[in-house]
Amino acid sequence: MNLMWFAREINKYIVPYKWLVSLLIAREIFEAAFDSSIRMSLKFIIDAAIIPQNYSLLVLILLLLLGGAILFIFIGLLGDYWAIVFQISVINNIRYSMFAHLQNLSLEFFERRSTGDIANCFSGDTEKVENSLIYGLILVLELGSIFFSAILMFFLNWQLGLISCIGLTFCTIAPAKIAQKAIDKSYQIRDKQGQIANVVQENIVSQAMVKLFGLQFQTINNFFQDLQALKKVYVKAKFYSYLVQRIPTLVFVFVQLAVISIGAVMAYKNIITVGTIVSFQVLLVGLNLNILSFTFSLPYLIDGIAAMQRICVLLAEVPQVQDASDAIELAHFSSEISFNNVTFNYSSERKGVNNLSLRIHKGDFLVFVGHSGAGKSTIVNLLTRLYDPEQGQILFDGVDLRSCSQKSLREQIGLVSQEVILFNTSIQENIRMGYLGATDEQIETAAKDAELHEFILSLPQGYDTPVGNRGGQLSGGQRQRIALARALLRKPAILILDEATSALDPITEAEILATVDKIAKNRTVIVITHRITQAIRANVIFVMEKGCIVARGHHADLIKQGGLYATLWQQVTAD
Numbered sequence: 001m002n003l004m005w006f007a008r009e010i011n012k013y014i015v016p017y018k019w020l021v022s023l024l025i026a027r028e029i030f031e032a033a034f035d036s037s038i039r040m041s042l043k044f045i046i047d048a049a050i051i052p053q054n055y056s057l058l059v060l061i062l063l064l065l066l067g068g069a070i071l072f073i074f075i076g077l078l079g080d081y082w083a084i085v086f087q088i089s090v091i092n093n094i095r096y097s098m099f100a101h102l103q104n105l106s107l108e109f110f111e112r113r114s115t116g117d118i119a120n121c122f123s124g125d126t127e128k129v130e131n132s133l134i135y136g137l138i139l140v141l142e143l144g145s146i147f148f149s150a151i152l153m154f155f156l157n158w159q160l161g162l163i164s165c166i167g168l169t170f171c172t173i174a175p176a177k178i179a180q181k182a183i184d185k186s187y188q189i190r191d192k193q194g195q196i197a198n199v200v201q202e203n204i205v206s207q208a209m210v211k212l213f214g215l216q217f218q219t220i221n222n223f224f225q226d227l228q229a230l231k232k233v234y235v236k237a238k239f240y241s242y243l244v245q246r247i248p249t250l251v252f253v254f255v256q257l258a259v260i261s262i263g264a265v266m267a268y269k270n271i272i273t274v275g276t277i278v279s280f281q282v283l284l285v286g287l288n289l290n291i292l293s294f295t296f297s298l299p300y301l302i303d304g305i306a307a308m309q310r311i312c313v314l315l316a317e318v319p320q321v322q323d324a325s326d327a328i329e330l331a332h333f334s335s336e337i338s339f340n341n342v343t344f345n346y347s348s349e350r351k352g353v354n355n356l357s358l359r360i361h362k363g364d365f366l367v368f369v370g371h372s373g374a375g376k377s378t379i380v381n382l383l384t385r386l387y388d389p390e391q392g393q394i395l396f397d398g399v400d401l402r403s404c405s406q407k408s409l410r411e412q413i414g415l416v417s418q419e420v421i422l423f424n425t426s427i428q429e430n431i432r433m434g435y436l437g438a439t440d441e442q443i444e445t446a447a448k449d450a451e452l453h454e455f456i457l458s459l460p461q462g463y464d465t466p467v468g469n470r471g472g473q474l475s476g477g478q479r480q481r482i483a484l485a486r487a488l489l490r491k492p493a494i495l496i497l498d499e500a501t502s503a504l505d506p507i508t509e510a511e512i513l514a515t516v517d518k519i520a521k522n523r524t525v526i527v528i529t530h531r532i533t534q535a536i537r538a539n540v541i542f543v544m545e546k547g548c549i550v551a552r553g554h555h556a557d558l559i560k561q562g563g564l565y566a567t568l569w570q571q572v573t574a575d
């Protein structure tokens, strides 16, 4: 059983709450000691007080037990409170570490791991770890009680104590092998549950499509298959878990039987007193309860270990794009960005760009055109360092992007993409995400630049108007303008529009492009587009095909060259 591994991992999150752990352990020790003392007191009550008729000793023992019981209740309640504070502190510590780690992971990770599965690490997995903490504490308590009982058993009679201890050892060793299997299977359950969470999440966000395409039957059927797969793993895992739970109790029945028989014979032959055999039996009955409670906790611990393994896998993810330890802060963009023989592929099947070289000068208005999948957005991904090139270099004013901090690069870039991400908060707060330190006046200026201000003022709640879930209460054009205002709030040296207007109607598109033209005067602007008519405004056009730049120049030059650009232009103008 990976108990030691689990203890080591969980310990990292427990360290700040060591004082709570000490209090909880002290409570466990007290409770275990008191529990055993009650069982043991019978020997003294019978052999030293009842049989010799020593009334004052009997009263003294009972008073001591009463005092202990009052303390037991008080410490028990206090311990429950400490345990609750301990659990939520440790679990929140794990959640915090995971969340902070996620913020540093590269885009590649979020494309590889499903959202529902990641979310499941925060809810389902942490819940399992939380349970394992609760039951882990019970386990420690029961182990403490078992330990105290074992000492008292030796004290009462070493032969019977030895038989009991051998049996107890077997009770704990026997299920260890199965426990490892149970943990492995439990890990698979957690994985399957992550997949199911993802399916549900995906289904909720794509309800419009499910309904329009009549996919209800198909999705229900697929979901049923997923549930069946979960059931298969679940039954196996839980059966192993329950085996781990059952074996100690079954073995202990034989230990009890052996002790009763041998103890009864010894008492019959006057080798031990009646008080000893009664106390021993009470200890054994108590021990049985301890073992029941101990084994009841094991499945929770198994689930917790599997969940912790998943959490550790997530925490072990290494960001593909990282700042070097000696990363430098980029100065304000002053001259040029150059791509020198850059090659990048998302995977062996997914080609990005191939041996690509280009220059972007300060103040340029560049447009990248080309068919879908030509690699236009990949250039933006590389320029913003969402990915690093496999070969070649990207130099920003002569500094390799790999050697500068991601923050100092991204601070200089304002990006508006086709898919606008808005948070379910007010218009003002959505714009503020562009620069958290912005004043209300700066937000207003950005909104004016994006020609959004008048529209916002026409709303009853003005800048405080909520945008709704994923900006659902606004039109596509309004969402794009918010995204533009957000990008402008950063006062970016480089403004990138990646298919930012592709989804808009021609009138809204023309309005936004006119706004961009005005803004472009003091900036470097990069436009990625399918719509070749937008290229006419550029001072340099890059034509892309299959990850390469196949032509570059002004509109008139490219038309003269007669390649892909001219063909695309002809197609559009012929329409």
Ligand SMILES: Nc1ncnc2c1ncn2[C@@H]1O[C@H](COP(=O)(O)OP(=O)(O)OP(=O)(O)O)[C@@H](O)[C@H]1O
Pocket (backbone or CB within 6 Å): 111, 346, 347, 350, 351, 352, 370, 371, 372, 373, 374, 375, 376, 377, 378, 379, 530
């Ligand atoms: N995140 C990603 N993971 C894997 N492959 C990707 C990813 N993004 C793009 N690709 C692949 O890289 C290639 C270039 O894609 P890219 O998005 O750069 O093209 P594009 O010219 O911008 O296309 P479009 O105009 O359709 O947006 C495509 O084959 C695409 O399938």
